[in-house]
Amino acid sequence: MDRLTSIEVFVRAVECGSFVSVAEEKNLSAQMVGKHVRGLETLLGTKLLNKSTRHQSLTPAGEQYYRRCKNILAELHAAEEDIHRTLNEPCGKLTVASGVNFGISRLAPIMARFHNDYPKMNIDVCLSNQSIDLLKDGYDIIFLDHNRVSDSLIAKKIRSYSMVVCASPRYLERFGIPQHPKELVDHQCLQSSSSKNTQQWQFLDGDTFYSPEISSRLMINSGQAMLNAALEDAGITLQPIFQVADALKKGQLVQILPQYPLQKIDMYMIYPPHLRNTARLNALLKYFE
Incomplete structure (x- = not known):
């Protein structure tokens, strides 16, 4: 053998x-x-x-x-x-994984352009909200909203995204517009079953962060699904700006509590050391500049 x-x-x-x-x-x-x-x-x-x-x-x-x-x-x-770098054209295979929301809204369009620009690349993208282990699962790159990974891996911050709290005009007309985060206790705040999602409802009030009590009768483990529920007047949703920018522009959703900023989400590209400075990684990084 x-x-x-x-x-x-x-x-x-x-x-x-x-x-x-x-x-x-x-x-x-x-x-x-x-x-x-x-x-x-x-x-x-x-x-x-x-x-x-x-x-x-x-x-x-x-x-x-x-x-x-x-x-x-x-x-x-x-x-x-x-x-490959000497020949100035990345080729081979690249396996990539990310969460579903980021994957649909941001990663998929970028990988499509990357694929079109480098036709010799074979790209395999997996979108999942389950925990992903880069080494065990055999991926080249994973995208995470944190850098708490093994010391044997490289975590490169690629971008920060603002978070937005918003609801449909019909919901706000029916239940009113909260003027302070503490008033969210009287509203339906669409939540994920993940505890991490609850922790993100932290508003900057002056010099300190304020975490309001929030509750909902509707729990959804998908940001895209929560967005669709909010569009159907089901409640207030917390979303990254890239997820709701189009709906806000069209007036389908209205931002609330803009005077109380939320913590931004930092997105990281995680990859093993041997991928550093390779043609395919360097080419891909340019799409996140």
Whole structure:
């Protein structure tokens, strides 16, 4: 068997945590994944993985070998990117993940333009509100609204977005326009089932942040869905400006409490060190300038 392929399979087996996951990812059988790993163990004369029916773990030798192999693969990918950069045209594959709202409103149009400008690139975009692990899930880049990631990854801030509280004219005509964040307690404030969404309702009142009591009979775990609900007069919604700019311009929604600013959202591009200064990353970063 090809040693480089075996090394790639071994590294992904460690990161995915199971042979089955690697088999599905690389379109192999689990038995073939096992053969690749056992082939390396035979070549090295030592066991790399302790494996049972429910659990696998690296041996001390396996831990050392994994780290070195990870670096070797990263250097190999970087060398390939150097050649592509020399040829001045990014090519290859780029796997990207982000949350649904940002993905629909901002990322998808950018990736479409990127795809049109660089036809030799194959791009795979996944939009999900579930927790994403860049290393385990095998992505090249993820976009997050925080930089609390592993020290082994790079978090580059690409933009800050203002947050807006708004509602439809019909809702405000029926229930009134709140003049202070504390008055939101008397309104239907559309919320996500995620606690993080509740924490974002923090208004700057003078020099301090004020967190009002908010409640709603309608909980939705999608910002886009909450926006659509607000357009149907269901309540007040908290949204990033890029999500509601068009509706505000058309008068479908009205901003409330503009004199009490909300904390902005910082969006980060997360990627592994070996992707730094590669042709495909440098090309993509220009679309966020």
